[in-house]
Amino acid sequence: MRRAPVASAPAVKGRSLWDDARRRLLRNRAAVASVATLALLVLAAAVGPYLTPFAYDQVDKADVWMPPLTNGHLLGTDALGRDLLARLLTGLRVSLAIGLVATTVSLLIGVAWGATAGYVGGKLDEAMMRIVDVLYSLPFIFFVILLMVTFGSNIVLIFVAIGAVEWLTMSRIVRGQTLTLKNKEFVEAARAAGLGRTAIVARHIVPNLLGPVVVYVTLTIPAVILAESFLSFLGLGVQPPMASLGVLIAGGASDMELAPWLLVFPSLVMVVTLMCFNFIGDGLRDAIDPKDR
Amino acid sequence: MLRYIGQRLLVAIPTLFLVVTAAFFMMRAAPGSPFDSDRKLLPEIEANVLAQYGMNKPLGQQYVDYLAGVAKGDLGPSLKYRDKSVLDILKENYEPSLKLGLSAILIAAIVGVSLGVIAALRQNRTADNVVMAVAILGVCIPTFVTAPLLVLVIASKLGWLPTAGWNDGALANLVLPVTVLALPQIAIISRLTRAGMIEVLGANYIRTARAKGLPESLIVRKHALRAAILPLVSYLGPACAGLITGSLVVEKIFNLPGLGKFFVISALQRDYTVVMGMVIFYAALILVLNLLADLLYAVLDPRVRLA
Numbered sequence: 001m002r003r004a005p006v007a008s009a010p011a012v013k014g015r016s017l018w019d020d021a022r023r024r025l026l027r028n029r030a031a032v033a034s035v036a037t038l039a040l041l042v043l044a045a046a047v048g049p050y051l052t053p054f055a056y057d058q059v060d061k062a063d064v065w066m067p068p069l070t071n072g073h074l075l076g077t078d079a080l081g082r083d084l085l086a087r088l089l090t091g092l093r094v095s096l097a098i099g100l101v102a103t104t105v106s107l108l109i110g111v112a113w114g115a116t117a118g119y120v121g122g123k124l125d126e127a128m129m130r131i132v133d134v135l136y137s138l139p140f141i142f143f144v145i146l147l148m149v150t151f152g153s154n155i156v157l158i159f160v161a162i163g164a165v166e167w168l169t170m171s172r173i174v175r176g177q178t179l180t181l182k183n184k185e186f187v188e189a190a191r192a193a194g195l196g197r198t199a200i201v202a203r204h205i206v207p208n209l210l211g212p213v214v215v216y217v218t219l220t221i222p223a224v225i226l227a228e229s230f231l232s233f234l235g236l237g238v239q240p241p242m243a244s245l246g247v248l249i250a251g252g253a254s255d256m257e258l259a260p261w262l263l264v265f266p267s268l269v270m271v272v273t274l275m276c277f278n279f280i281g282d283g284l285r286d287a288i289d290p291k292d293r
Numbered sequence: 294m295l296r297y298i299g300q301r302l303l304v305a306i307p308t309l310f311l312v313v314t315a316a317f318f319m320m321r322a323a324p325g326s327p328f329d330s331d332r333k334l335l336p337e338i339e340a341n342v343l344a345q346y347g348m349n350k351p352l353g354q355q356y357v358d359y360l361a362g363v364a365k366g367d368l369g370p371s372l373k374y375r376d377k378s379v380l381d382i383l384k385e386n387y388e389p390s391l392k393l394g395l396s397a398i399l400i401a402a403i404v405g406v407s408l409g410v411i412a413a414l415r416q417n418r419t420a421d422n423v424v425m426a427v428a429i430l431g432v433c434i435p436t437f438v439t440a441p442l443l444v445l446v447i448a449s450k451l452g453w454l455p456t457a458g459w460n461d462g463a464l465a466n467l468v469l470p471v472t473v474l475a476l477p478q479i480a481i482i483s484r485l486t487r488a489g490m491i492e493v494l495g496a497n498y499i500r501t502a503r504a505k506g507l508p509e510s511l512i513v514r515k516h517a518l519r520a521a522i523l524p525l526v527s528y529l530g531p532a533c534a535g536l537i538t539g540s541l542v543v544e545k546i547f548n549l550p551g552l553g554k555f556f557v558i559s560a561l562q563r564d565y566t567v568v569m570g571m572v573i574f575y576a577a578l579i580l581v582l583n584l585l586a587d588l589l590y591a592v593l594d595p596r597v598r599l600a
Contacts, residue, residue: 105415125321138507141538142572146316149316149560150323197307221530233437233542253546267438276434284496 020209023289026150029281034276041273045093054083057241058091068261071149076261078251082241084265090245092269096192098158098228099221105163110170111213117171118178119201132168144227148236150279158237163226166220173212181205211288218281222274229270302480305580309573313363316572317356320565328562330483346372356515360483363573369566374557389459390551391545394536396471401478401532404521408479409486413521416491424483431480436539440546445561457548470543477539478532485528489521491549496520523594529586530579537575 025031049056053072060081066083068076075084117128147161181204182188190200229246231237233253238244239250245266252263328342343349347358362369368379414425448456448469460466492498494517502512512515541553552571559567 134311141541143319144574145557145560146319146568150319180337222433229435230437230538232543234545236557249437253437257440258444263441263445267442270438271434275429278429278433291589
C-alpha cells in the first residue's frame with residue numbers, strides 16, 4: 001500500500017537515524033565547541049582577507065620583522081615586511097580550500113569505486129580491491145612527491161594528487177558497508193516489494209552509507225590539510241608568495257630565532273583547525289554509530 | 294607457516310612490479326633530464342652521456358632493461374652522484390634513518406602502551422582524560438610544528454641540547470629528532486591500546502581470572518595486555534609509513550643524514566635511478582613489515598590461522 005500524501009495534519013513523526021544522531025552530537029561539548037570554532041575560522045578565512053588593511057603579498061621594506069602589535073600589524077610582519085595576519089588568513093583559506101576540494105575528489109573516487117566493487121561483487125570486486133590493497137602498501141607520500149615533481153607544483157594538481165591518494169580508505173569503508181547492506185533484511189524487503197536496482201541503491205543503500213562516509217570525510221579533511229602542509233613544508237606544495245599554513249610554518253621555522261611569532265601563530269591556527277576537525281569527526285562517529293564507542 | 298610466508302612473498306612480487314612500473318613512467322614523464330645544467334652540453338657530448346646510461350634507447354627498451362637489472366638486484370648507477378651506484382647510496386645512508394626510526398618506534402611502543410594501559414585502568418578519571426587529551430594533541434600537532442618549536446625552546450632558548458646535526462649519532466643529537474618522530478606514534482598507540490584494553494577488560498575470561506582471585510596486576514599483564522595489543526600489531530605497517538614521512542621532515546629540520554633527503558633532492562634533480570631505488574626500497578620495506586605484522590598476529594592470537 002502506498003502512503004497517502006500528507007496534506008495538512010502532520011503525521012506522527014518518528015525519530016530518524018539523523019534526528020538521533022543530531023541529538024547525540026549536540027550533547028557532545030567538545031564537538032559543539034569545535035563546530036563553533038571551525039565556523040569562526042571558516043568565516044575568517046572567507047571574508048578576512050578582504051578586511052585586513054594589508055594584502056597578503058604586500059611587501060614593505062620599511063616594516064620588516066615587526067613584532068606583533070606594532071605599526072598596525074596585529075600579528076607582526078615577516079622578513080619582507082608582509083603582514084602576518086593577512087598572510088595567515090589567506091593561508092588558512094588556501095589550506096581549507098585544498099582540504100575541501102581534495103576531500104571531494106577522494107569522496108567521488110572512493111564512493112564510486114567502493115560501491116561498484118561492493119554491489120557488483122565477484123571477480124570485479126576482487127580485482128578492484130586488490131588494486132586498493134596494492135596502493136595501500138605503498139609509501140603514498142612518495143607518489144605525491146613524484147606527482148608534484150613530474151607536473152610542477154600548481155594548486156589544482158595538489159588538489160588532485162592528494163585526493164587521488166586519500167580515496168583508498170574511503171573505498172574500503174564504502175565497499176564494506178555496501179556488502180553488509182546488500183544482504184540486510186530491509187533491502188531484501190525492498191527487493192520483494194518490487195523496487196528496482198537503482199531505486200534500492202538510491203533509497204536504501206546510499207542513505208545508510210552516508211553515516212560512515214560523513215564521519216570519514218571529516219577525518220579526511222584534516223589529513224589532506226596535513227598532507228598539503230607537509231608538501232609545502234618540503235617546498236613541493238603551494239609556492240610563495242602564495243600562502244598556505246604549511247608555507248607559513250616552513251617560513252616561520254627558518255626564521256624562528258629572529259621572529260618566533262612567525263612560527264607560533266601559523267602553528268597555532270593549524271593545530272586548532274586540525275583539532276576541530278578531529279573532534280567533530282569523533283563526535284559524529286559517536287553520534288552516528290554509538291556502538292563504536 | 295613457511296608455505297604461508299612463501300605465498301605472501303610471491304604475491305609481493307607483482308605488487309613491487311606495479312610500483313616499479315608506475316614510478317618509472319611517472320619519473321620519465323617529468324620534464325627535464327638529469328643532465329640539464331646551467332651550461333648547455335654540446336649535442337655530441339649529450340648524445341654520448343645518454344648512450345653511456347642507455348638512455349638513447351626507446352623508453353620501452355629502457356624499461357625492460359631496468360626491470361632486468363632490478364630482477365638481478367642491480368639498481369643501476371646514480372645519474373648525479375658520479376661513481377656511485379644506487380645500492381652504494383642506500384648502503385651508505387640507511388644507518389641514521391634506521392637508528393632514528395627504530396628508536397622512535399621502540400620508545401613510542403613502550404610509552405604509548407603504558408599510557409594506554411593507565412588510561413584504560415583509570416577510565417573516565419583524571420589520568421584517563423589527561424592521556425586522551427595528550428593523545429589528541431599528538432595526533433593534531435604535525436611533526437613540522439613540534440620539531441621547530443622544540444628546537445626553539447629546548448635547544449635555542451634553554452640550550453640543553455644541540456639544535457641540529459648528526460654528530461655520529463651521539464645521544465644528545467638523537468633526543469629531539471626521536472622525540473619528534475615518536476610523539477604522533479605515541480598518541481596513536483596509546484589510543485589503540487586504551488580502546489583494546491577497555492574492550493578486553495570487559496571480556497568473560499578476565500572476569501574468570503578475577504573470580505579465581507588472581508591479583509589485578511597479573512591479570513592486566515598476563516591476560517589482558519596480550520589480547521589488547523593485538524590491534525597494535527596490525528598498526529605496524531602504517532606506523533612505518535608514518536615514520537618514513539616524518540623522517541623527511543625531521544631530516545630537513547635537524548639537518549641529519551639519511552635516506553629521506555635523497556628522495557626529494559633526487560626527484561627534483563631527475564636522478565631517475567636513485568628515486569626508483571628509494572621507491573623500491575621503501576615499498577619492499579613496507580611489504581615485509583606487513584608480512585611480519587601478520588605473522589606476529591598469528592603468534593599472539595592462536596585463533597588466527599594462516600592459510
